[in-house]
Amino acid sequence: MKPDSTFREIGPQTDRVTVRFGSSELSLPRGENLAGALLVVGVMPFRHTPLSGAPRGPFCMMGACYDCLVEIDGINRQACMLQVTEGLQIERPSIKGAGNA
Amino acid sequence: MHSADLIVIGAGPAGMSAARRAAGSGLSVLLLDEQPAPGGQIYRDVDRASKTRGAILGSDFIDGLALTRRLAHDNITHLRGAVVWQIEEATRVNFTRNGKAELAEGRRILLATGALERPMPVPGWTLPGVMTAGAAQILLKQSGIACERAVLVGSGPLLYLVATQMVRAGVPPLALVETQTKADLARSLRHLGGALRGWPYLLKGLRMLWELRRAGIVRHVGATDIAVEGDRSASGVTFRVGGIEHRIACDTVLLHHGVVPNTQAARSIDIPHRWDDAQGCFAPECDEWGRTAVSSVFIAGDGAGIGGARAAALAGELVALEIARDLGGMTERERDAEARPLRSGLGAERAARSFIDSAYPPYAGALAPADDTIVCRCEEVTAGEIRRTAGLGCLGPNQAKAFVRAGMGPCQGRYCGLSVTRILSDTNGIPPDETGYYRIRPPLKPVTLGEIAALAEHETAEVGK
Ligand SMILES: Cc1cc2nc3c(=O)[nH]c(=O)nc-3n(C[C@H](O)[C@H](O)[C@H](O)COP(=O)(O)OP(=O)(O)OC[C@H]3O[C@@H](n4cnc5c(N)ncnc54)[C@H](O)[C@@H]3O)c2cc1C
Ligand code: FES
Numbered sequence: 001m002k003p004d005s006t007f008r009e010i011g012p013q014t015d016r017v018t019v020r021f022g023s024s025e026l027s028l029p030r031g032e033n034l035a036g037a038l039l040v041v042g043v044m045p046f047r048h049t050p051l052s053g054a055p056r057g058p059f060c061m062m063g064a065c066y067d068c069l070v071e072i073d074g075i076n077r078q079a080c081m082l083q084v085t086e087g088l089q090i091e092r093p094s095i096k097g098a099g100n101a
Numbered sequence: 102m103h104s105a106d107l108i109v110i111g112a113g114p115a116g117m118s119a120a121r122r123a124a125g126s127g128l129s130v131l132l133l134d135e136q137p138a139p140g141g142q143i144y145r146d147v148d149r150a151s152k153t154r155g156a157i158l159g160s161d162f163i164d165g166l167a168l169t170r171r172l173a174h175d176n177i178t179h180l181r182g183a184v185v186w187q188i189e190e191a192t193r194v195n196f197t198r199n200g201k202a203e204l205a206e207g208r209r210i211l212l213a214t215g216a217l218e219r220p221m222p223v224p225g226w227t228l229p230g231v232m233t234a235g236a237a238q239i240l241l242k243q244s245g246i247a248c249e250r251a252v253l254v255g256s257g258p259l260l261y262l263v264a265t266q267m268v269r270a271g272v273p274p275l276a277l278v279e280t281q282t283k284a285d286l287a288r289s290l291r292h293l294g295g296a297l298r299g300w301p302y303l304l305k306g307l308r309m310l311w312e313l314r315r316a317g318i319v320r321h322v323g324a325t326d327i328a329v330e331g332d333r334s335a336s337g338v339t340f341r342v343g344g345i346e347h348r349i350a351c352d353t354v355l356l357h358h359g360v361v362p363n364t365q366a367a368r369s370i371d372i373p374h375r376w377d378d379a380q381g382c383f384a385p386e387c388d389e390w391g392r393t394a395v396s397s398v399f400i401a402g403d404g405a406g407i408g409g410a411r412a413a414a415l416a417g418e419l420v421a422l423e424i425a426r427d428l429g430g431m432t433e434r435e436r437d438a439e440a441r442p443l444r445s446g447l448g449a450e451r452a453a454r455s456f457i458d459s460a461y462p463p464y465a466g467a468l469a470p471a472d473d474t475i476v477c478r479c480e481e482v483t484a485g486e487i488r489r490t491a492g493l494g495c496l497g498p499n500q501a502k503a504f505v506r507a508g509m510g511p512c513q514g515r516y517c518g519l520s521v522t523r524i525l526s527d528t529n530g531i532p533p534d535e536t537g538y539y540r541i542r543p544p545l546k547p548v549t550l551g552e553i554a555a556l557a558e559h560e561t562a563e564v565g566k
Contacts, residue, residue: 008246036243060233062235064512
């Protein structure tokens with residue numbers, strides 16, 4: 001995870017909630033798109049491919065490419081199709097499961 | 102179970118205008134979209150974003166409010182966050198909402214699932230930090246997030262639009278690397294008559310170019326040999342213009358060379374498709390009313406062939422009129438009278454389109470990628486591997502899939518299908534129509550056992566009542 005993100009929020013600040021990503025605690029804007037919020041705080045990559053282990057991050061932001069997969073409650077989900085809610089527990093998908101979401 | 106006269110899948114301009122027109126003709130409409138708010142790709146989250154970011158996104162974006170407002174109609178039920186994963190027997194739609202599967206039955210179904218960006222396989226396009234230009238635009242519209250130190254690469258009006266929106270957001274791109282050539286522009290002048298009919302588009306294009314120049318954005322036109330550099334994430338883009346090699350250091354690379362119909366839903370129910378040579382993609386076969394070979398299923402908007410947002414909204418209304426006639430809500434004469442102004446509007450939109458299509462053709466280097474370029478992002482299959490399957494006798498994508506797993510990943514070929522068709526077609530010397538496309542089978546989107554279990558429980562409870 002890079003501490004400095006290349007994605008910048010230009011909009012008005014909204015209230016924040018706490019979520020967990022792996023072992024770190026993140027403060028993200030409530031109700032906003034999860035993939036976008038993770039990009040802003042410098043989460044990259046989101047996952048590694050099951051085949052070669054290559055790093056990946058959001059590519060389409062419209063639910064079509066599956067490169068933004070994260071694991072929530074043991075299920076691989078597209079971060080770009082989710083909204084930030086209080087207390088989310090997010091993990092990087094286990095390599096094995098990443099291909100068959 | 103939900104039931105309605107008409108189920109509309111997709112709440113973009115096509116789906117929204119169809120829903121409203123059908124509702125106005127007395128039909129009950131169930132509108133399903135996987136996004137949390139109506140708008141589709143062009144008007145993504147317009148109700149919210151227009152308030153805070155309207156000036157950045159421009160008047161074409163704010164126009165979407167006229168469509169979202171009109172969804173407030175007694176006959177329209179709009180379910181947000183409804184991910185459609187299966188259509189059964191041409192009348193039943195399975196979808197997931199809030200983690201639970203649900204079922205809806207409709208007398209007619211309208212597919213208004215829009216477009217996807219054309220796959221643009223160039224070396225390094227799978228690196229983190231490489232996104233589609235549309236993705237950057239979605240971040241800006243929906244979340245108010247701008248990419249810093251970005252280079253836009255490819256061709257087409259959307260590239261300019263995203264660039265101007267970034268300029269207005271105060272985070273201008275480092276440069277535009279454009280793949281169209283002067284020869285493309287010269288060729289497109291044949292369609293200038295059409296463009297003049299669509300003069301507002303021409304004017305808009307010129308205005309955007311002027312805005313970019315004023316902002317001092319460098320444009321490299323006629324670029325070839327494009328590649329993204331980087332180890333763990335994108336760190337630069339390299340290309341050639343007129344024999345000279347260039348390298349731009351950057352953090353984000355935004356690719357775009359046009360949009361193509363999202364045909365997943367139509368293909369999953371075996372609606373026949375044909376190759377559209379002018380647009381370089383497959384489009385579902387449907388008549389002038391959007392009717393397909395499956396008699397209860399219609400298609401409108403970019404999903405039926407790329408025409409842009411205004412064309413999508415007009416087509417949505419036309420299809421709604423035919424469905425209303427079909428279900429006895431109006432006579433043929435009434436339908437035709439109401440359709441007339443819509444058709445003439447559609448004619449003007451289409452005329453402008455052929456100019457755009459020929460002035461901004463897809464990037465040739467991404468249509469015939471180098472052997473070691475990854476084509477299938479999910480299964481990491483290269484163009485060379487696809488070509489080798491042709492050598493082994495593979496004629497179509499489904500055979501290639503069996504050999505090298507291309508198209509077997511979670512995206513179900515959305516970002517490799519057209520590339521694989523094109524590569525096999527070129528290698529075998531067989532036209533794309535004969536080469537064909539992946540066979541698409543439900544679920545269109547992954548669905549978990551837990552989600553389905555919720556549906557089973559619910560339906561059993563309903564029956565037991
Ligand atoms: C990323 C992107 C950005 C674009 N931006 C612009 C722009 O700024 N200006 C412009 O003129 N054109 C833009 N376009 C072109 C765009 O295709 C059209 O202008 C217009 O949005 C087409 O309208 P439509 O109603 O046909 O489809 P869309 O607007 O694409 O709407 C389709 C809707 O269907 C929904 N959907 C798809 N599949 C499912 C499913 N399985 N379950 C539930 N819902 C589903 C989607 O969520 C979406 O809301 C963009 C295209 C893309 C892909
Ligand atoms: S970024 Fe493509 S599916 Fe989420």
